[in-house]
Amino acid sequence: MSQSTTATLRAFSFGGGVQSVACLVLAAQGRIDFDVFLFANVGEDSEDPRTIDYFRQHAAPYATAHGIRIEELQRIRRDGSTETLWGRLTKEGSRSLPIPVRMSNGAPGTRSCTADFKIKVIGKRLKQLGASEDSPAVVGVGISLDEIQRANNRRSEPYEQITYPLLDLGLRRTDCHRLIRSAGLPVPPKSACFFCPFHRPEAWREMRRTAPELFAKSCQLETLLNERRAKLGKDPVYLTRFGKPLDRAIPDGWDTLPFDEWDETGLCDSGRCFT
């Protein structure tokens, strides 16, 4: 007796950074197999513009040239309009604080940004493509061996089964760089919202130096959030863990930051951002 079976959907959650681009190269080389790469763009005004430029100028054309399906997704409201994370944060009268801002002791607060703007956006597309609780999609996430602790805390949604192709292949971040260069692609910038409180001090310092307009916008956001909190009688919050405004936490012109060790408490453990 023959039984009809539906092939399991295999999708890759493409973060836009080094690990995700390395996975794209591995797919082009036939070393890993995914039906589609899905990039959840948090917003034209929210993602680091260098990540969006890289996606459109390099990643998407490379995928297309190698016959790999890649899609750029956004969060769409019920009325059909696009919602961005920056838009939600800065909306007049909003009390929403969806990003992992740092409390005065430096610890990150709870966040809903990754769930609302990455996981659910990709989840919606997975369901459109046939994933369900009964038939979960296999979803690849680009965590490399040197960041293996980020994979340990991962919770799956009911319609997906997470897989970590870089861990399966034993590849580190430096291997990803090599793979990307060997494919003739430039190494992409770190992928994240430019104002993300998970940035390491070194990333903020580099932003202040090379993209001062993004640094200034991040400072303005921090000020706006704190003006709102002050009106509600709440403590200030910060984009860094140093308990002071960004402009003072990351001074202009510093050559080295003495406190730039990897911040274990601040890592995004979902693997949907910073991959």
Ligand code: SF4
């Ligand atoms: S990069 Fe940061 S701010 Fe943006 S969605 Fe991820 S955790 Fe939130």
